[in-house]
Amino acid sequence: MxxxxxxxxxxxxxxxxxxxxxxxxxxxxxxxxxxxxxxxxxxxxxxxxxxxxxxxxxxxxxxxxxxxxxxxxxxxxxxxxxxxxxxxxxxxxxxxxxxxxxxxxxxxxxxxxxxxxVDAVDGTGARITDTRKTTPGLRALERHAVRCGGGVNHRFSLSDAVMAKDNHLAVLQQQGLDLTEAILRARDRLGHTTVLEVEVDRPDQIEPVLAGGVDVIMLDNFSLADLVEGVRRVGGRAVVEASGTVTLETVRDIALTGVDVISSGALTHSAxxxxxxxxxxxxxxx
Missing domain, CATH: 3.90.1170.20 (Quinolinate phosphoribosyl transferase, N-terminal domain)
Known part of the structure; x- marks a missing residue:
């Protein structure tokens, strides 16, 4: 607010x-x-x-x-x-x-x-959300503008939720750490009200991430076919977010794959x- x-x-x-x-x-x-x-x-x-x-x-x-x-x-x-x-x-x-x-x-x-x-995905059940790709100092105003347009907000800051992205996973891999075990350890350190989200960029990462008990799984830069398969694999065990080069021309096709949320940095960085x-x-x- x-x-x-x-x-x-x-x-x-x-x-x-x-x-x-x-x-x-x-x-x-x-x-x-x-x-x-x-x-x-x-x-x-x-x-x-x-x-x-x-x-x-x-x-x-x-x-x-x-x-x-x-x-x-x-x-x-x-x-x-x-x-x-x-x-x-x-x-x-x-x-x-x-x-x-x-x-x-x-x-x-x-x-x-x-x-x-939001109008483009009407009737699909998917929600449109923003990202942290906001103008420094103007995030509160720009996030409010997204809500005025009928969208919803992602985490407001790095302090609000856990979101492990590709670079976090790359560090784990370099250290030889198991992905599922790392997620489980992170979950143990969190309070029960804190959301835990993990980004994946390959279908084979989905099961290890779900085994860690995430709340949200982000399918980043997946093809439409892979999004459909990803939604099937998740099977309701987590909220499914799609991200990566979302445009007005592509957003409805993405929504029709069955994802729950579609995030777009373009809402704030390219409007x-x-x-x-x-x-x-x-x-x-x-």
Whole structure:
């Protein structure tokens, strides 16, 4: 769940980066008492994510600004729709404008890309999830955007769950350690609420991993035929996750193999910023 503290930390850092000693242009060009009114307007169709982030940008620039949402996170919108209205001191509105747009355009782009994948697998029973391939410092916002698009989140950080990937398994192999035994030892060290997931990239690794008692098995870069065979071999003994070069064009075929979860780094690392604009009018102060 995206909290006010998470939002404010990101937005405050962005505002400081963009105007470390104030907005010089606004201060020399705009009267101190000028009032601005602006509309956040969609210039293309999409799914909204980040309306509270937009509000925070204007609030932290100046508490005298007010934002009235016209849509909520997760809502679909069309080009031309007004998503929010903001009023306040013109200097503050213009200072916050680029930060608000940068973040809401990125978040809405992620939400829109996620919604397209979620729609593509509709009716298959598979869920779409993100990965840790997020922008440093923006993970909480980008993960929230995935949820706005109808997806679910993978582990938030390295501290949240055990996930042994190919490089972990390579170290075990180099050390001459048995895979099943290593998983069993790891399980003994974990609390009962901690999820244990292991990634495999070959069908022959499935049985040794399942013998260790994993909760989730990731089939990485498997062909469609191997995914079908992998799901059969697992036989409900663990949640099956498919990963590796998932695209909008391939995701439904992957879902139809019977996997439970499909993870895609592209949701966050390759999503295109959505085209949103802030249309503004400025009037003299009282």
């Amino acid at each position: 995206l909290t006010t503290a998470q939002i404010d930390a990101v937005v405050a850092a962005a505002l400081l980066e963009d105007a470390p000693w104030g907005d010089l242009t606004g201060e020399v060009f705009l009267p101190a008492d000028a009032i601005a009114a602006a509309q956040l307007t969609a210039r293309e169709d999409g799914v909204l994510a980040g309306i509270d982030v937009v509000a925070a940008a204007f609030r932290l620039a100046d508490p005298a600004t007010t934002l009235t949402p016209c849509a909520a996170d997760g809502d679909r919108f069309a080009a031309g729709d007004v998503l929010a209205e903001v009023t306040g001191p013109a200097r503050a509105v213009l200072r916050a404008e680029r930060i608000a747009l940068n973040l809401v355009q990125r978040m809405s782009g992620i939400a829109t890309a996620t919604r397209r994948m 295109r910023h959505l085209d949103l604009g802030l249309d503004m009018t400025v009037s003299a102060g009282r």
